[in-house]
Amino acid sequence: MYIEGSIFGRKDPAITGGANVFHHEDTLTVATTSHKNISTTCSTRDTNEPVWWVLGELYGFDATVLDGQRGYARRPLATDPAQYCARLYNQYGIEFVRGLNGNFFLLGYDPSQQQVFAVTDRLATVPIYYTTPTQSSDPVVFSSNIQRIPLFPSVETSYDSAYLHEYFAYKRTFGVKTPLSGIEELPPGSITRFDLADQTTTVNQYWTPEFAPIDKPFGWFVDEFVHRFTTVINEWIDSDQEYGVLTSGGSDSRLILAALNGNATAFHMADWMNREARTAERVASISGAEFTVLYRGADYQAGSLERNRSIATFNGWFTQPYTSGFEDEITTTVDALLSGLYGDTLFKRFPIPSPDLSIGPLGTVTLPLEQRVETIDEYIDWLLDSAFVSDIGEMPTDLRSVLETNIYRDGDQIIHHGVAYRSLDDLVYYSACYPLSNDDDLIFHKGIQKMLPYRSPFLDNRLIDLSLSMPIRYRLRRNIISQAVERLNPALAAIPHSNTGAPLTRSFPIEYLTRNLTALYRTRLMDESPPEPYMTNGSWIDDAELLRHHPFFRQAIEKYGHLADSLPGLDQEILETYYQEHCNGQTHLTELYTIMTVLSMPLTAYLASGDFSREELRSELNSE
Incomplete structure (x- = not known):
């Protein structure tokens, strides 16, 4: 599944490879594969009507940001996404994207204006890579698969040692940067406008995360979260479709099953029926969902190298498109898939710097406190501390120098690898998902999109907005997702979390204590040996x-x-x-x-x- 093309360049039939191709004179070529997640208004007849391509999904539109009056309305399930864009463009112009909700990349061509629009959603959940020409006469080449860009004869590239070093250290590169010279990712929340008449390119940032906590009790946030989450799920569900949920022994997928009232197939990936799998099975049973184990094993994990090499995009490892070997099992069972990805990024403590406390030979515990980052230098220090490795081989670059070159203040903004943030708090709290390629699990997200329609409820604009309004103390010392599960299905919440050993109903102090004591017991005292040395009792193979x-x-x-x-x-x-x-x-x-x-x-x-x-x-x- 891909969309690709060239702008300001001549027709290039060599790129098509059997794909659906659109040409306009010698200035625009667009090629796509046929896939459920790609729609277009493209027609073979000559017309001056705008043409739209949509890669991904559109959930709805909020007119409030444009006219201040009408509110949010979901996209009717029967309305084609590209036609939906065409109607909104005719009504509002390109500014309509400011009110668009979904996980998408849009490409629009307006013949009357001689302009091409490339639009990413708020977090760039569907990354698009493009060439950054050094001369105005060079074409701009773009693709949803970075490896396909050199298929265009005009493209010359090589590995950039600085960003390759960054990938080796973090399993991803940050912001819009890639390890390939002259190739970047389109910025998140942006409209990139290509003027075919004068061959100019402009980028307009229509959205950036702005952390603005409101002074409300935690119960208010739980009420609001449950309302928004269930609204999102109810809007998505089509009674004629079968749904699957990637299910773990934790809380995020449990919440989705609770909101679906069990009307789903609970898929669980496992190497054996370990503690995590047994918890997931119990969750599925209590929720009323059908439980299906997708057994991996050593050969499945080993086979991921050959299976995923063509979709790798310098984000994560070859192992991280976890479901890629189960495409037949999943697509023959359900029509669409949901997961709890990014619940921890937006509503839990995952991206927030917190201090560790040493407890001697027993290890360390992470304290539920914020370790404030007050300067860019402190942020860079934190990034360096979080690197998987800092030195690799005989790289000619220094990791600190790479970060210092790419993270700096520019007027009233902070630039992090080509992406602008309004404040240091916005950078610290939301750079883990803005853009989404800053998280090394984007390749998992992208791999599922390649198989079938796929959604993570936490990436809906309404939940992102709620995250931006929630005080950090609630993310550190409360668990809004566990509270929501208890509201929707107390029986599900009563099942102990497979990692912490505590039911989701426990108060934070009890859950925090139980989590750390359980970890100590399991690592130091418990004898629960898996069948093979590389198998574990958790979600992933060792x-x-x-x-x-x-x-x-x-x-x-x-x-x-x-x-x-x-x-x-x-x-x-x-x-x-x-x-x-x-x-x-x-x-x-x-x-x-x-x-x-x-x-x-x-x-x-x-x-x-x-x-x-x-x-x-x-x-x-x-x-x-």
């Missing part, structure tokens, strides 16, 4: 152990290791050393998985002169 017990990575080095010689600061010998040291007891999981994610990408073989031609790259990517 990849560090898998590397030591499964031959797939040795095979991957034999197939792709020579490409390390083409990357800055790396070579095959460094990769081999990391692997041997890891097998001998050291931990180099991050280094090995991030390097191999890059090496296995077809793009890397193409950029390493002599390995891949452009035709071979196209063949690899068209098979995704």
Whole structure:
């Protein structure tokens, strides 16, 4: 599934590869695959009517931000998303996107104005990559898959050592930056306008997160959250459709099942019927949902390297499109999928800096307090502390210098890798999801979108707005999602959380104490050995152990290791050393998985002169 094209450039039939193609003279080419998540008003007849393409989903429209009167209305389920955009554009002009709710990328072409509009949603949940030409005569090439951009003959690129270093350190690059020179991501919440007549490009930021907490009791926020969440779910549900929910033993997916009244299939990914799986099964049973285990195992995890190499976008590891091997099982069972992704980012303590307290040989505990970040330098220090690794191989760049170059104050704004924030608080609290590619699980989100219609309720504008209004103390020392589950289904809330061991009904002090005592007991005293060393009692396989017990990575080095010689600061010998040291007891999981994610990408073989031609790259990517 992709959308791609060129602006200000000549027709390029070499990019089509069997896709649906639209041309306008010698200034615009757009190609898309046929997919449920792509819609268009494109017609083969000659017309001066605007043409729209929608990648993703549109939920509704809030006219309040435009006319101050009419409120929010959902998009009728029977209305095609591209036609919906066309009507709103005819009524409001391009400013209509300010009121649009959904997870989408829009491309619009207005022949009468000789303008092309590229629009991202608030958080850029559907990332689009594009070339940044150095000369006005160069075309702008764009694609939803960054690896496809070099398919265009006008594009020359190579690995940028600074941003490649950043990917190795964080499993993603920040903001609009990518590890490929001359290629960036479209900014979140933006309208990028291309004028075909004078060949100019302008970017207008129509939305940025603005943290503005309101002084209300926690109960008020719970009431508001439950109302908004159930409204979102009820608007989405079509009685003629079957729905699936990615279900864990935690609270976020449990809330979705509660809001659906169990009218869903609860999919749970597991390597064995461990503690997490047993909790998920109990959650499904209590909610009334049908429970389906998607068994992974070592071979499934190992196979993800070949399965996901063509969709990798320098966000996360090759393992992180977790559902990619279960496409048949999921799509033959349900019509659409929901998950609780980003509930922790928007409503819990995940992105908020908090101090750790050492308890000696027993380890550390994270205190439910905010560690205030008062300056940009302190923010950079915090980012450095949160890096998975800081040094890798013999990279010619220094991670601190990379961050200092890209994070700075510009007038009354703070720029973080090309993305503007209004205040330091906005940066600290919301840079984990603005843009969404700042989170290394975006590849999971994107992988599901490729399979079938998919939504995370927490990414609805109305819930994002509520998050922006909620005081930080409630995210640190309360749990609004657990409270919402208890409101909707007390029996579901009574089931202990698989990680904390505490029912969702417990007050925060009791839950906090139980969580830390449970973690101590399980790590120090409990003897609950999984069937294999790489299996766990949690949601995920132990990849560090898998590397030591499964031959797939040795095979991957034999197939792709020579490409390390083409990357800055790396070579095959460094990769081999990391692997041997890891097998001998050291931990180099991050280094090995991030390097191999890059090496296995077809793009890397193409950029390493002599390995891949452009035709071979196209063949690899068209098979995704």
